[in-house]
Amino acid sequence: MTAPVPATTEPPAPRRxxxxxxxxxxxxxxxxxxxxxxxSATSMRDIAGDAGMLAGSMYHHFPSKEDLLVAVHEEGIxxxxxxxxxxxxGVRGPWQRLEAAAAAHLAxxxxxxxxxVVVIRELPHESAALRRTLAPVRDAYEDIFRRLVDDLPLxxxxxxxxxxxxLLGALNWSQTWYRPGGEAPEAIARGFIRLLRGEx
Amino acid sequence: MTAPVPATTEPPAPRRxxxxxxxxxxxxxxxxxxxxxxxSATSMRDIAGDAGMLAGSMYHHFPSKEDLLVAVHEEGIxxxxxxxxxxxxGVRGPWQRLEAAAAAHLAxxxxxxxxxVVVIRELPHESAALRRTLAPVRDAYEDIFRRLVDDLPLxxxxxxxxxxxxLLGALNWSQTWYRPGGEAPEAIARGFIRLLRGEx
DNA sequence: AAATAAACCAAACAAATGTTTGTTTGATAA
DNA sequence: TTATCAAACAAACATTTGTTTGGTTTATTT
Numbered sequence: 107m108t109a110p111v112p113a114t115t116e117p118p119a120p121r122r123x124x125x126x127x128x129x130x131x132x133x134x135x136x137x138x139x140x141x142x143x144x145x146s147a148t149s150m151r152d153i154a155g156d157a158g159m160l161a162g163s164m165y166h167h168f169p170s171k172e173d174l175l176v177a178v179h180e181e182g183i184x185x186x187x188x189x190x191x192x193x194x195x196g197v198r199g200p201w202q203r204l205e206a207a208a209a210a211h212l213a214x215x216x217x218x219x220x221x222x223v224v225v226i227r228e229l230p231h232e233s234a235a236l237r238r239t240l241a242p243v244r245d246a247y248e249d250i251f252r253r254l255v256d257d258l259p260l261x262x263x264x265x266x267x268x269x270x271x272x273l274l275g276a277l278n279w280s281q282t283w284y285r286p287g288g289e290a291p292e293a294i295a296r297g298f299i300r301l302l303r304g305e306x
Numbered sequence: 307m308t309a310p311v312p313a314t315t316e317p318p319a320p321r322r323x324x325x326x327x328x329x330x331x332x333x334x335x336x337x338x339x340x341x342x343x344x345x346s347a348t349s350m351r352d353i354a355g356d357a358g359m360l361a362g363s364m365y366h367h368f369p370s371k372e373d374l375l376v377a378v379h380e381e382g383i384x385x386x387x388x389x390x391x392x393x394x395x396g397v398r399g400p401w402q403r404l405e406a407a408a409a410a411h412l413a414x415x416x417x418x419x420x421x422x423v424v425v426i427r428e429l430p431h432e433s434a435a436l437r438r439t440l441a442p443v444r445d446a447y448e449d450i451f452r453r454l455v456d457d458l459p460l461x462x463x464x465x466x467x468x469x470x471x472x473l474l475g476a477l478n479w480s481q482t483w484y485r486p487g488g489e490a491p492e493a494i495a496r497g498f499i500r501l502l503r504g505e506x
Numbered sequence: 507a508a509a510t511a512a513a514c515c516a517a518a519c520a521a522a523t524g525t526t527t528g529t530t531t532g533a534t535a536a
Numbered sequence: 537t538t539a540t541c542a543a544a545c546a547a548a549c550a551t552t553t554g555t556t557t558g559g560t561t562t563a564t565t566t
Contacts, residue, residue: 146346268497272476279475297468304504
């Protein structure tokens with residue numbers, strides 16, 4: 107059980123070449139199932155089957171079903187954060203920046219695959235431990251929008267948190283009514299921002 | 307299996323006086339559990355236990371778990387519809403009416419018990435049959451807001467569906483961040499409407 | 507008081523659940 | 537070649553799931 111005596115020369119770069127090569131596949135399958143059926147209604151056999159293996163084999167890649175959800179969450183947050191930050195790059199003007207962020211957020215949420223949807227919809231009321239793990243990551247993401255709203259030229263009487271909550275709520279809720287082929291995410295985001303700016 | 311021969315005199319008002327007296331209790335328990343844990347993660351034994359009976363005994367009141375969810379949905383829609391219609395009663399002015407409806411919607415959703423939350427959050431992606439049953443009722447409710455938005459004095463260039471989707475999205479999403487003791491539902495609704503009106 | 511029927515219990519049912527175990531496979535490294 | 541090790545299988549594990557069955561209590565009606 108004790109650690110082996112370290113060699114004088116480095117154990118030179120473990121070099122486990124194709125290690126865990128099917129992990130992305132499993133994660134994809136999990137994200138798809140979690141999105142379509144929800145976490146509780148999805149079984150390990152469902153996911154394993156989609157990835158072409160048996161349920162037990164998954165435990166070589168993930169120690170539990172909860173860990174799968176956590177991994178999907180983290181990947182989802184990673185993707186949506188990256189998309190928003192890239193969309194903000196080089197954009198100037200506070201309203202333009204907010205609109206760019208909103209459009210990117212929507213694009214990932216509506217046309218960007220299953221991960222982001224799971225992040226948004228599957229707030230884990232299941233386990234308190236899970237919530238403690240995931241809440242900070244979500245909060246960090248929402249801080250991006252907090253800053254963007256802070257930079258808006260609003261009258262001092264306008265409560266900024268209303269602006270943020272209203273916009274993010276409208277954006278996040280869109281996955282319940284959006285159907286592919288309808289209005290494009292960018293158009294929806296532009297429309298929402300226009301309403302917020304009071305242009306009507 | 308054939309229906310009994312109808313008597314010449316009415317089978318005079320079945321008069322089952324206190325029949326199904328514990329149905330409300332069961333429904334309450336189900337709504338609470340569905341809200342807190344979600345439909346799939348809630349077991350029949352959970353609900354039965356909360357109502358002080360065994361799981362099997364529930365089948366004298368509801369033929370299946372799905373029927374329980376349907377019943378909770380219907381009761382939730384009934385309550386929220388009633389609250390909004392009562393709030394609209396006597397209110398004049400298109401913006402005032404929209405704000406009154408939004409405030410009532412929020413009040414039921416945030417402080418009005420478990421039924422409405424289940425209606426809003428637990429869109430049944432589980433069963434297609436379930437969805438067909440519940441979707442029309444939800445649509446009928448949203449029509450109230452559709453009409454209210456149609457009555458607003460907006461420039462012809464303003465897409466009305468953006469207004470409706472943005473407001474309802476913001477309202478419905480509020481249950482994810484609202485904590486009792488914070489800003490009152492009426493204040494939140496007023497703030498959102500003010501933003502929509504462009505007063506800032 | 508007798509009869510009827512609703513409400514409930516106690517126990518079981520088959521199926522599905524997340525997870526564990528022991529073993530086999532196939533590629534890589536010594 | 538031989539040893540190693542990740543990856544997967546096959547099978548079982550103990551629980552939990554929604555639901556059914558048959559009998560017993562309880563309340564209402566005749």
